[in-house]
Amino acid sequence: MWQVVGQSRAVSLLQRSLERGSLAHAYLFAGPPHVGKMTLALNLAQALNCEAAEPPCGECASCQKIASAKHADVQIVGLTSNGDSAEAKLRTEIGIDQIRQIQHAASLPPFEGKYKVFIIDGAEQLSIEAANCLLKTLEEPVAGVIFILLTTNERLLPATVVSRCQRLELSPLAAGEVEAALNSGWGIEPQKAKLVARLCHGCLGWAVSAAVDDGRLQQRAERMDRLFDIINGDYEERFTYVAQLVAQFSQSRGLVYDILDSWLDFWRDLLLVKVGCSDAITNVDLEARLVEMARGYSLAQIKAFIRSIQAAGEQLRQNANPRLVLEVLMLSIPEGRGVAKYG
Ligand SMILES: [Zn+2]
Numbered sequence: 001m002w003q004v005v006g007q008s009r010a011v012s013l014l015q016r017s018l019e020r021g022s023l024a025h026a027y028l029f030a031g032p033p034h035v036g037k038m039t040l041a042l043n044l045a046q047a048l049n050c051e052a053a054e055p056p057c058g059e060c061a062s063c064q065k066i067a068s069a070k071h072a073d074v075q076i077v078g079l080t081s082n083g084d085s086a087e088a089k090l091r092t093e094i095g096i097d098q099i100r101q102i103q104h105a106a107s108l109p110p111f112e113g114k115y116k117v118f119i120i121d122g123a124e125q126l127s128i129e130a131a132n133c134l135l136k137t138l139e140e141p142v143a144g145v146i147f148i149l150l151t152t153n154e155r156l157l158p159a160t161v162v163s164r165c166q167r168l169e170l171s172p173l174a175a176g177e178v179e180a181a182l183n184s185g186w187g188i189e190p191q192k193a194k195l196v197a198r199l200c201h202g203c204l205g206w207a208v209s210a211a212v213d214d215g216r217l218q219q220r221a222e223r224m225d226r227l228f229d230i231i232n233g234d235y236e237e238r239f240t241y242v243a244q245l246v247a248q249f250s251q252s253r254g255l256v257y258d259i260l261d262s263w264l265d266f267w268r269d270l271l272l273v274k275v276g277c278s279d280a281i282t283n284v285d286l287e288a289r290l291v292e293m294a295r296g297y298s299l300a301q302i303k304a305f306i307r308s309i310q311a312a313g314e315q316l317r318q319n320a321n322p323r324l325v326l327e328v329l330m331l332s333i334p335e336g337r338g339v340a341k342y343g
Contacts, residue, residue, distance in 0.1 A: 001058050002047075004040045005181045005204050006173040011040070013168065018047055018055070024166035025141035028123070028149045028157075031170030034205030037150040040170065041119045042066055044148065045074045049113035062113055072111040077102055078121030094120070096129040103137050106145045116145045123149035124156035131158050138164035172202020182211055192217075198282045199265075223262050224286065231333060238330040242323060249322045256322075257313065264309045270294050271302045296336030308332040 002011045010029075017023045027044075029037040046056035046063045049071065056063055065071040077098050079091050102118050110116050120126070126134065138147065138161065147165075154162055173181075179197035181204060182188040188196070188211045199220065200207035210216040230241050249256045269281040273294040278287060294302075312329040316322060 002040075002043050002056065003058065004036045004043055005185070006177050007036055007040060007170050010168045010170060011043075014040075014044055014047070023048075023146065025145070026138050026147040026149065026165040028151065028154065028162060028165035028167045029170055030151050030154045030167060032172060032201075032203055033152050034200070034203035034207075034209075035170045035172055036204055037170055038119070038121065039205075041117075041148040041150060042074075044146075045071075045115075045117040045119070048115040048117060048146065049073065071113065073113040073115065074117045074119070075102060075105060076119045076121055079125055092125075093127040094122070094125050094130050095127055096133050099126070099130045099133045099137075103133070106137065106142060110144060114144065118145070118147050120147065120149045123151045123161075124153045126157070126161075128158075131161055135161050135164065173204055174202065178202065178204055178207050182207060186211060188212075195283075195285050198284055201282075220262070223259060224266070224283070227263060227266060228289075230330070231336075235330075238333070239327065242326040242330055245326050246323050249316070253316070256316070260309060260313050260316075264306065264313075267302060267306045267309060270297065271299070271306065274299055274302060293336065297334055301334035301336075305332060305334050 002015070004011060014023075027041075029040060031037055043056055046058065046066045048055075049062045049066065050056045051060040051062050058064075058067070062071065066074050069076065077094065079094060106116055106118065108116075120134075134147075135158070149157075149161070149165060151157060154167075175197045178200060179193050182193035182197060183190060186208060192211060196207045196211045196217070200210065210220075226241070230238055233241075245256055245259065265282045266286075269283050269286070269290050270293060272278060272281050273287075273290045274297070278291070281287060281290065283290065308329055312325050315325045
């Protein structure tokens with residue numbers, strides 16, 4: 001049983017290659033974060049080393065060891081895979097020492113399984129030296145050794161490395177697929193499953209962690225409260241918020257990008273409500289508010305502000321001055337007619 005949800009194209013391709021004995025020596029699984037790349041890589045490692053008649057069974061000793069990262073022939077390399085040592089914590093890229101170490105391991109015969117599998121998580125973080133070193137290994141494939149590179153952004157990988165791998169793209173799942181999986185596989189209550197399935201934008205891993213750990217939903221609720229405050233607030237409140245975002249941006253850019261994504265989701269929802277497509281909104285729990293707020297804006301106002309949010313995100317990614325970009329964004333929030341004050 002392949003455990004990865006959705007991704008039937010990738011799974012059937014791998015299944016066929018397994019049955020025909022025509023596996024590649026190296027794979028590249030590309031797709032957004034939490035879409036199932038690691039689950040699929042571990043499933044493939046299980047399928048290669050499974051002891052049952054129909055691999056991967058998920059139940060034999062080999063499959064279980066791989067699932068709990070205790071199999072001697074399946075190794076995961078990444079920024080965080082080298083333990084909690086001070087040196088490992090300081091890493092900002094996957095270094096050549098890590099690749100040399102797996103090259104050495106790859107030269108030894110399998111210890112307990114049939115195949116040695118090396119999973120490189122976040123392959124776009126390979127240093128240039130490490131990527132060149134890995135390239136040499138990929139150019140001289142060894143029987144019984146398979147490399148699986150996982151990446152969220154293959155454009156950051158040298159083309160020479162990409163060209164040595166069989167590329168499989170993992171696409172975001174439809175909200176309905178995620179919702180069904182949360183209901184059946186994790187027993188999540190329907191209302192929560194529906195909300196999380198929308199918020200995750202097709203990335204099941206995010207959905208599962210948000211469904212089982214209320215911290216993420218709590219954080220999102222606080223973020224939406226703040227969004228309402230800012231929309232209804234005066235310029236002083238909005239500029240205070242900019243100062244907070246700028247401070248956060250210097251600590252963690254990703255966090256500010258996440259906040260902008262939430263803003264984008266919200267304003268897209270307003271657009272969807274405005275044009276009569278409420279069924280497709282992301283923030284399903286805020287539908288009543290969205291319907292009421294949508295009345296206060298024209299379609300042109302909503303569209304223009306969506307473009308402003310997108311532009312702000314692009315400018316931040318191009319290293320524009322964050323204070324300037326965010327202040328301009330705050331000044332572009334449209335003035336709603338009779339928008340109810342909340343809070
Ligand atoms: Zn098995």
